[in-house]
Amino acid sequence: MWNDFPLLPDNASKMGFQIDLVWWFLVALTVVMTVLIFAAVVTFVVWFRKKNDGRVATQIEGSTQLELLWSGIPLVILMGLFGWGTAVYVQLMRPPADVMDFYVVGKQWMWKVQHPTGQREINTLHIPVNKAIRLTQTSEDVIHSFFIPAFRTKKDVVPGRYTQQWFEATKLGTYHIFCAEYCGTKHSQMVGTVTVMTQDDYQNWLAGVVAGESPEETGKKLFEGMRCVSCHPVSDKTTTIDGAPARGPLLAGIYGKEVALKDGGKVTVDDSYIRESIMRPLAKVVAGFEPVMPTYEGQLSEEQIIQLASYIKSLKGSEENSGAADGGAKK
Amino acid sequence: MSNTISPAAHQDPHRVEPDSGRETSTYLNNGYGWKSWLFTIDHKRIAILYLVSISFFFAIGGVFATLMRLELATPKGDMLQSDTYNKLFTMHGLVMIFFFLVPSIPAVLGNFLMPIMIGAKDLAFPKINLLSWYIYVVGGAATLYVALTGGVDTGWTFYTPYSSTYANTHVVPMAIGVFITGFSSILTGLNFIVTVHKMRAPGLTWFKLPLFVWAQYATSLIMVLGTPVLATTILLVGLERLFHIGIFDPTLGGDPVLFQHLFWFYSHPAVYIMILPGMGVISEIISCFSKKRVFGYSFIAFSTLAIAVLGFLVWGHHLFVSSQSAYAGIVFSVISMLVAVPSAVKVFNWTATFYKGTIELTTPMMYAVGFIGLFTIGGLTGVFLAIMSVDVHLTDTYFVVAHFHYVMVGGMLMAYMGGLHFWWPKMFGRMYPEFIAKFAAVTIFIGFNLTFFPQFLLGYMGMPRRYHVYPPEFQLLNILSSAGASVLAVGYMLPVFYLLWSLKWGKKASANPWGAKGLEWTIPSPPITHNFESIPVVTEEAYAYGSEPTITVGPGHQNPNPHYKDDPIV
Ligand SMILES: [Cu+2]
Numbered sequence: 001m002w003n004d005f006p007l008l009p010d011n012a013s014k015m016g017f018q019i020d021l022v023w024w025f026l027v028a029l030t031v032v033m034t035v036l037i038f039a040a041v042v043t044f045v046v047w048f049r050k051k052n053d054g055r056v057a058t059q060i061e062g063s064t065q066l067e068l069l070w071s072g073i074p075l076v077i078l079m080g081l082f083g084w085g086t087a088v089y090v091q092l093m094r095p096p097a098d099v100m101d102f103y104v105v106g107k108q109w110m111w112k113v114q115h116p117t118g119q120r121e122i123n124t125l126h127i128p129v130n131k132a133i134r135l136t137q138t139s140e141d142v143i144h145s146f147f148i149p150a151f152r153t154k155k156d157v158v159p160g161r162y163t164q165q166w167f168e169a170t171k172l173g174t175y176h177i178f179c180a181e182y183c184g185t186k187h188s189q190m191v192g193t194v195t196v197m198t199q200d201d202y203q204n205w206l207a208g209v210v211a212g213e214s215p216e217e218t219g220k221k222l223f224e225g226m227r228c229v230s231c232h233p234v235s236d237k238t239t240t241i242d243g244a245p246a247r248g249p250l251l252a253g254i255y256g257k258e259v260a261l262k263d264g265g266k267v268t269v270d271d272s273y274i275r276e277s278i279m280r281p282l283a284k285v286v287a288g289f290e291p292v293m294p295t296y297e298g299q300l301s302e303e304q305i306i307q308l309a310s311y312i313k314s315l316k317g318s319e320e321n322s323g324a325a326d327g328g329a330k331k
Numbered sequence: 332m333s334n335t336i337s338p339a340a341h342q343d344p345h346r347v348e349p350d351s352g353r354e355t356s357t358y359l360n361n362g363y364g365w366k367s368w369l370f371t372i373d374h375k376r377i378a379i380l381y382l383v384s385i386s387f388f389f390a391i392g393g394v395f396a397t398l399m400r401l402e403l404a405t406p407k408g409d410m411l412q413s414d415t416y417n418k419l420f421t422m423h424g425l426v427m428i429f430f431f432l433v434p435s436i437p438a439v440l441g442n443f444l445m446p447i448m449i450g451a452k453d454l455a456f457p458k459i460n461l462l463s464w465y466i467y468v469v470g471g472a473a474t475l476y477v478a479l480t481g482g483v484d485t486g487w488t489f490y491t492p493y494s495s496t497y498a499n500t501h502v503v504p505m506a507i508g509v510f511i512t513g514f515s516s517i518l519t520g521l522n523f524i525v526t527v528h529k530m531r532a533p534g535l536t537w538f539k540l541p542l543f544v545w546a547q548y549a550t551s552l553i554m555v556l557g558t559p560v561l562a563t564t565i566l567l568v569g570l571e572r573l574f575h576i577g578i579f580d581p582t583l584g585g586d587p588v589l590f591q592h593l594f595w596f597y598s599h600p601a602v603y604i605m606i607l608p609g610m611g612v613i614s615e616i617i618s619c620f621s622k623k624r625v626f627g628y629s630f631i632a633f634s635t636l637a638i639a640v641l642g643f644l645v646w647g648h649h650l651f652v653s654s655q656s657a658y659a660g661i662v663f664s665v666i667s668m669l670v671a672v673p674s675a676v677k678v679f680n681w682t683a684t685f686y687k688g689t690i691e692l693t694t695p696m697m698y699a700v701g702f703i704g705l706f707t708i709g710g711l712t713g714v715f716l717a718i719m720s721v722d723v724h725l726t727d728t729y730f731v732v733a734h735f736h737y738v739m740v741g742g743m744l745m746a747y748m749g750g751l752h753f754w755w756p757k758m759f760g761r762m763y764p765e766f767i768a769k770f771a772a773v774t775i776f777i778g779f780n781l782t783f784f785p786q787f788l789l790g791y792m793g794m795p796r797r798y799h800v801y802p803p804e805f806q807l808l809n810i811l812s813s814a815g816a817s818v819l820a821v822g823y824m825l826p827v828f829y830l831l832w833s834l835k836w837g838k839k840a841s842a843n844p845w846g847a848k849g850l851e852w853t854i855p856s857p858p859i860t861h862n863f864e865s866i867p868v869v870t871e872e873a874y875a876y877g878s879e880p881t882i883t884v885g886p887g888h889q890n891p892n893p894h895y896k897d898d899p900i901v
């Protein structure tokens with residue numbers, strides 16, 4: 001029966017052990033403190049219970065030393081815990097350089113996932129073991145939260161912005177995916193599984209699924225189909241593919257760079273900025289360009305926006321272009 | 332306490348009024364018709380009005396919880412529809428928080444006792460006090476309307492854009508209900524603040540105040556400062572829902588996470604609205620039944636204020652996985668750790684108060700002992716959630732549910748039950764039956780732990796909160812929890828019966844059946860309408876146990892109604 005009803009969760013990720021270490025320390029602290037305090041109270045209640053022996057209570061005003069002691073010691077312990085817990089959290093925030101990028105779109109009530117190589121899944125996620133994986137997530141409607149208990153990780157999936165989390169599975173197996181942020185009627189059915197496979201099995205799995213196109217390839221087609229090309233140059237700095245003067249910034253090599261804005265500010269070109277520029281082009285116009293780009297809100301799905309962003313990300317600038325990245329945002 | 336008190340009460344505090352043919356006049360027999368209750372401006376009668384109404388809402392919230400626990404006994408959704416289940420946990424949260432926990436100790440025990448404890452004849456604004464109750468009733472009526480016409484399914488947290496755009500349940504009427512009820516809190520808070528500042532009896536300086544009054548005062552500050560933010564936030568949700576003004580919904584150009592900041596800016600301090608008054612009650616009970624002054628009085632008083640202030644700076648610990656910046660998260664995490672220190676200080680001081688006392692394990696004292704144990708667990712599990720790396724796993728799981736029920740039910744509700752028993756003789760002039768009351772207290776303690784302890788494990792296992800159906804491996808712990816809930820339900824039914832029974836058949840209570848210190852124990856049980864025949868003069872510290880009672884009749888302090896003469900608006 002205990003196999004059917006485990007009392008501890010699987011731990012199948014690289015960061016899981018460190019998080020569990022903090023957890024178990026906290027459990028020990030809670031047990032020790034609760035037992036000590038409860039034992040003290042019960043002991044006092046028994047020892048000092050009122051009997052008919054004429055004893056009267058000893059009045060004690062208090063003790064500043066004791067107060068300092070029992071606020072100081074908890075303070076030190078709590079600050080130590082804070083430091084430890086935060087150090088682990090900082091690692092949770094920083095994926096290694098060779099991370100694989102997966103995309104997650106949540107909608108009432110399903111998870112849509114796309115692999116770096118273009119395969120798509122719904123409510124399942126197949127990943128290779130011992131490989132760092134980063135999820136870039138957004139929602140088509142309300143806030144959800146992508147939660148894999150066995151990996152000790154979750155992050156809200158928020159409409160209108162991208163959130164990211166990463167993990168590295170260390171144990172083969174199949175684990176739960178839950179939606180952890182209440183999202184309406186079938187919130188509790190917005191669940192799925194993540195399957196951790198060996199590298200070989202993962203490659204076979206990929207081969208067995210109709211790959212479709214990679215996000216970049218679809219993005220390139222969209223870029224052309226939506227006529228982004230008629231304003232944004234992708235190779236030459238000043239003219240578009242049609243040879244017309246560029247009305248929008250060069251996009252090659254721009255991803256990850258900081259660009260100057262018309263209003264004097266600066267912005268780093270990341271997925272969120274690309275998304276914002278497509279949906280609300282006038283919010284942050286790159287210096288040197290006019291606010292002429294129309295919005296594509298309602299014309300592109302969240303997945304298409306992710307594909308466009310992947311394509312832009314894949315456009316490597318030539319040396320001189322990336323050197324002169326100031327001109328390079330989009331819009 | 333050394334007080335100037337009326338000859339009526341100036342007698343052996345343990346003496347029971349002889350059953351003479353003529354009934355002595357009390358606040359209870361001062362008028363019997365419905366008008367004498369519904370138009371009363373007596374803080375004690377208003378407290379009874381609140382007692383009746385919050386008990387009603389507690390019962391409703393309890394029914395919602397019972398249905399949920401029944402459904403969760405099996406992994407499948409075999410009893411309720413998902414929509415129904417979602418409405419149940421939403422209504423359970425809303426009713427219990429806004430219509431039971433927030434008003435419970437302040438509006439019932441605080442209303443009844445705070446003016447008496449500071450030697451006043453009423454609150455500073457008696458009519459506004461009655462208005463607060465009517466506002467509460469209107470808000471409650473809106474909630475009942477929502478419950479009867481189909482409910483609302485957003486969760487008590489109203490997260491956007493679900494609440495503002497996607498939910499197709501009664502969000503707006505419910506928002507109106509919560510919005511209105513907020514004003515009840517604000518007015519009560521204002522009333523209490525002014526009362527503590529302006530109406531203390533002669534000689535009753537701040538550091539002679541009972542800790543219960545300190546707790547009410549700190550709570551009132553939070554109510555006045557925090558509740559308007561909640562009202563504004565809810566108003567914005569309503570505006571977005573009705574007029575599609577883009578505030579929170581990203582498709583209208585809004586920011587969904589902004590809502591969470593605004594909501595928790597109120598709702599984290601609201602946790603302290605719900606627990607601080609309970610802490611005040613615990614100080615009173617432990618001191619009385621140890622016959623000892625509270626250990627480290629001023630440290631408890633200041634820790635109360637520290638909690639009230641720091642409580643406003645930690646809301647972001649609810650947003651660690653929400654896409655809030657990691658740097659903001661670190662700041663919120665460290666301040667949340669700091670706020671644990673004053674809570675710990677309180678627990679240590681209470682424990683030390685037992686030391687070398689003469690302890691009587693009465694029913695209120697059993698609740699106080701239960702409170703200390705459960706609040707310790709509730710508080711320490713809060714530390715788990717303040718640490719970001721652990722919170723990433725635990726947030727939005729049953730661990731959070733267990734944590735806040737340990738604080739709200741294990742803490743606040745235990746304190747409320749303890750306080751209700753402690754002051755029951757004062758409020759109604761009758762003793763409750765001790766044996767069955769102890770039995771109920773033990774039942775509640777056992778039922779509570781059986782219900783909520785398994786939920787810590789469920790949370791660590793990864794079961795998300797607000798799940799109507801769940802994977803089968805979670806069933807064992809859920810069955811334990813549901814079994815505990817039925818024990819808990821029995822535990823809560825018992826007091827309803829024996830307390831009502833005691834009103835008629837309970838032993839008559841003396842002015843001071845517990846041999847307690849404090850002005851409320853110097854006047855008859857139940858008190859007369861204006862509490863004191865003449866305003867007392869206080870020369871003693873709070874909790875002056877061990878000193879001989881030195882009751883002195885002062886030189887004719889007539890001054891019957893100071894608050895009607897002095898303009899309390901400063
Ligand atoms: Cu969801």
Ligand SMILES: [Cu+2]
Pocket residue numbers: 598599602645646648649
């Ligand atoms: Cu909080």
